[in-house]
Amino acid sequence: MSSEAPISAVGFCTYTGKGNFETLEKSLHTIADLGANAAELSLYGEEIISGGRIIPGRAERLVQITDQFDLRYSVHGQIVSNFMDHEHLDYQKAVVRAMLELCNRVEAGILVHHSGNAPMPAFSRIPDLDRMERDALAEMAEVAKGYGVRIALENIFAVADTEYRQTPEQVGETVRAIANPNVCGLIDFSHAYIESTRLGLDWREQIRAMAPVTGHLHVHDSFGRPYSMSKFYHPAEATALGIGDLHLPIGWGDIPWEEIFEELAFLPDTMLIMEITGERFVNEQADCLARALKLVEHANSRRLAA
Template identity: 65%
Template sequence: MTKVISHVGFSTTARAGDLATLEDSIRRIVDLGADVAELALFGEDLIAGGRIIESRAKRLVEICAKFDIRYSVHGLIVSNFMDAAHLDWQKAVAKAMLELCRRIGADVLVQHSGQMPIGPRPMRERYDALEREALSEIADIAGKAGVRVALENIFAVADTEYRQTPSEVAETVRAVNHPALVGLIDFSHGYIETTRIGADFRAEIRAMAPVAGHLHVHDSFGRPYTMSKFYYTSEAIALGIGDLHMPLGWGDLPFDAIFDEIDPLPGTALIMEIGERFEAERADCLAKARDLAERVNRRFAADAA
């Protein structure tokens, strides 16, 4: 039986280009019994000026070959196909990331959706068109490498910043209409953004789900960045402000209700972006995430029967 959510796992923790700690991070995920590790290659110094650093890439391949686990890759946090001034550099890095995916057998590359100053509607339409053209080009390359590009919904940190809502990210994926491009729902990001603009969070997630082939799960309270300076991450957690990447159940995201009403694409991965600072909680999070996946899979099986 084809599963809608077919594998569940965690993202690795990037520590300033230290590939030895990447190996340890993968090992921890394997030891938890996860199905997939999403590699935070944005923080591993594998690409310089759009070119792969071959000696470090060779080490990456050697590390990944040690483990019997599925891989996906997270591209640059600052990835932005709306930014015309840096678009060639952005595309060069995305292409290099796809080549790294090919070498290690990763089947998904995470690409953040774009952002620019908000501007009038015609300007926002130009941003969207620029992003769609770039995504089409990158998806062509991804398809040949056996990789899907997963376009992730993000949140704005100020009213002067243009970001697409989850339903608008879905519109972008549909407009590009490429088999190697899917949506990536980050539930916490969607919660923060819909709170910020006063939109219906659950409706936005439902609108994105039919094009989603990748999920990022971590908890928060959906509170926008009304404060931006914290001396410790624990202070932001204590106040419940921002994109906290907390264990499931620490925030108030209604995951059970959400997973009872979304229908992502078959073969979707559920990745928990819950780092090693919460090592003691991750086994419990894995059990909860598997239950969420089974809620979707059981419903899909019942509908197909």
């Protein structure tokens, strides 16, 4: 795949060793050996940033590891990243600045950033929350521009009706409102499925609305069932019940992948990352990669022929 293709790279996220770089290196070896051409570095768990500052020695070790592999990289920022978090907004921005610098050091073109959340406010306050997020993203986009990085705003789901989250369509509207080439959308298909089920929305319409501004994809399977149970003693129990954000191999859930990639078009040079780690599903990753490459081949040939 070339960068001229609509979807130009396919790979997996790394599983985090929680600061153990040997685990990160092993994860990248697995991804490269499978024949993928991309990896998303789960740097939120690697203890490289302290108080908003990069730890120099650990950043140098990170670069030594990533330089070993012929892979295109993206970086997954903090899981708790939240530009609707007024109390900690300065801290949040400091970490994003550091993550963007790490993107530059490992030559990653994308920083994944979760869309915001807040305790469900009075409806009159929702525009203020949306504006706070847009303003922060616009500010960070100028930092990203200096590094040649796009911030990919990911749609998430709420875990309760007391939490405010934007729908996938609204995340797309946020990207359009910022109107900066260094900010794009990130469709997480399973997240969209879960949130749309929770709210009674048509999830396919939601991702259709978001797709034109989307430059990064997270692929993993589920049944789109919100968290009606909050406690599982083992992840396999959630899988068995089909409840929640399962991060399953392609085909284990009921997402109609072929229909989606037949229909949707994304921004040029989009990267597809399967959030299906070798830590859980090492025996399934090769099949997932083969399936994803077929989806991408079909989608790219259709778009290039159009």
